[in-house]
Amino acid sequence: MASPKTVRISLAAAMTLGFKKGRFYRDAKLGCINLLMEYDEGCTANCRYCGQAREIADRPTCKSLIRVSWPSYPLEKVIEATRKAAKQDRFVQRVCVSALTRREAPRDLVEIVRRVKLGTRLKVSTLITPTVFKRKDMEAIKKAGAENITIAVDCCTPEIFEQMRGKRTKGPHSWETYLKGIKDAVHVMGKDRNSVGVHLIMGLGESEEEAVRFMQQCYDLGARVHLFSFYPEKGSLMEGGEQPPLDFYRRMQLARSLIDKDLVTADKMRFKDGQLVDYGLPEKIIKAEVRKGKAFMTSGCPGCNRPYANETPSQAQQGLLRNYPFPPNAEDIERIEGQF
Amino acid sequence: MTTVIHFATLTWGDRMLAKRTDIKVEAPADRLYDKNHMWVRKDGDTYIVGWTRHAVESAGDVSYLVLPKRGERLEAGKDFGSVETGKWVGRFASPVSGEVVDINAGAMKDPSTLNDDPFGKGWLLKVKAKGTPKGLLDAGSYIKFVRSQDK
Numbered sequence: 001m002a003s004p005k006t007v008r009i010s011l012a013a014a015m016t017l018g019f020k021k022g023r024f025y026r027d028a029k030l031g032c033i034n035l036l037m038e039y040d041e042g043c044t045a046n047c048r049y050c051g052q053a054r055e056i057a058d059r060p061t062c063k064s065l066i067r068v069s070w071p072s073y074p075l076e077k078v079i080e081a082t083r084k085a086a087k088q089d090r091f092v093q094r095v096c097v098s099a100l101t102r103r104e105a106p107r108d109l110v111e112i113v114r115r116v117k118l119g120t121r122l123k124v125s126t127l128i129t130p131t132v133f134k135r136k137d138m139e140a141i142k143k144a145g146a147e148n149i150t151i152a153v154d155c156c157t158p159e160i161f162e163q164m165r166g167k168r169t170k171g172p173h174s175w176e177t178y179l180k181g182i183k184d185a186v187h188v189m190g191k192d193r194n195s196v197g198v199h200l201i202m203g204l205g206e207s208e209e210e211a212v213r214f215m216q217q218c219y220d221l222g223a224r225v226h227l228f229s230f231y232p233e234k235g236s237l238m239e240g241g242e243q244p245p246l247d248f249y250r251r252m253q254l255a256r257s258l259i260d261k262d263l264v265t266a267d268k269m270r271f272k273d274g275q276l277v278d279y280g281l282p283e284k285i286i287k288a289e290v291r292k293g294k295a296f297m298t299s300g301c302p303g304c305n306r307p308y309a310n311e312t313p314s315q316a317q318q319g320l321l322r323n324y325p326f327p328p329n330a331e332d333i334e335r336i337e338g339q340f
Numbered sequence: 341m342t343t344v345i346h347f348a349t350l351t352w353g354d355r356m357l358a359k360r361t362d363i364k365v366e367a368p369a370d371r372l373y374d375k376n377h378m379w380v381r382k383d384g385d386t387y388i389v390g391w392t393r394h395a396v397e398s399a400g401d402v403s404y405l406v407l408p409k410r411g412e413r414l415e416a417g418k419d420f421g422s423v424e425t426g427k428w429v430g431r432f433a434s435p436v437s438g439e440v441v442d443i444n445a446g447a448m449k450d451p452s453t454l455n456d457d458p459f460g461k462g463w464l465l466k467v468k469a470k471g472t473p474k475g476l477l478d479a480g481s482y483i484k485f486v487r488s489q490d491k
Contacts, residue, residue, distance in 0.1 A: 021397050022400025
């Protein structure tokens, strides 16, 4: 089994498409059907936090990623079910195709995008690695009909990148290639900030200052930041790691949101010993932004909400939801205010 | 005092099945049920408590269970533990009052047992009941209840 003939889909997607039974806590709904390419030989990368890493993944039998299983289905079956699901519920509005690091991935991803676009007419996002996707591949992705290209840089500094994904973990990725990848994607897709995204995982060892300054760098390059909170993936090289403190994550969510909304830039913010102590805006505005709640919702391409991808449902029940997949209610906002 | 529930007219292993559109409700006739989708079966001087297949399948693949310890007291209708699936979490409510005398260590270790065999190996607790469990439904009534909920 291999892409483009088959793809893996997230558990949430499998539930939404009716392939798997199950419920969402607080009746959350999924807005974006997430597909992941698959190959018998697995991924050639070796990222320390990833369940697909070369040294730990059991190649084709490895089914876990971002906390849950990713069952495999024929692509045509997924396209048909997605088309039906979107017709029944307009909340399903997008398909995201994630690539593995393999030489043949660009060719196969373009084919998947083409078929998904043709079969569903939904918006299509792609999550790619510049290690194997070059500018000409990005142009082919755009030509195939994708509206978005997202680069999973994941780490906020070259040192952390090297340690988590580069030579120090015997991985093929490099910081310079990824930064060039962002620039290439912006060049190909244009500077509309909805077109190019950068995935960043908080909690990999960066300081708040490093995280915020790199977020700003991404925005300055013309990309938009999609924020994740590190979750120790079972079976990964970092399965013994800890989730970052919630107050840290809340500050990073708020800082990202303020930059995203063009309310402030990182150079106006103040840091003390690496910690964000001043957002560079009047307190009244900060409080209002917190009360709106949107800063704490999942950030991603329009429609992407990834329910319970960064925490367990039990943590969500305890008020420890990292990325809200729906607008936080008054009780949630009160809890969030207490988490700063 | 432990009270015996009589199942004289019911046969062990007898299963009542009802099919409505795509909902198949399975409810073995050798036990009683409540509206929280818990089942209870008399076993000697204790009651075995579990979660129905309908509830398990609705929730998804069970990944984590929290159950009380031996010796803890349960009250009918009150929460006693929780269950987590890939994208959902919920609480169990006890169908009986009494003392926990055993928990299913196998299910705690491998929660997928609840999905594989909710009426057998996927049981949750054994309870020494205080008085007669009240307000429980027989299999037929439980099936009717599930179907009415689905309308």
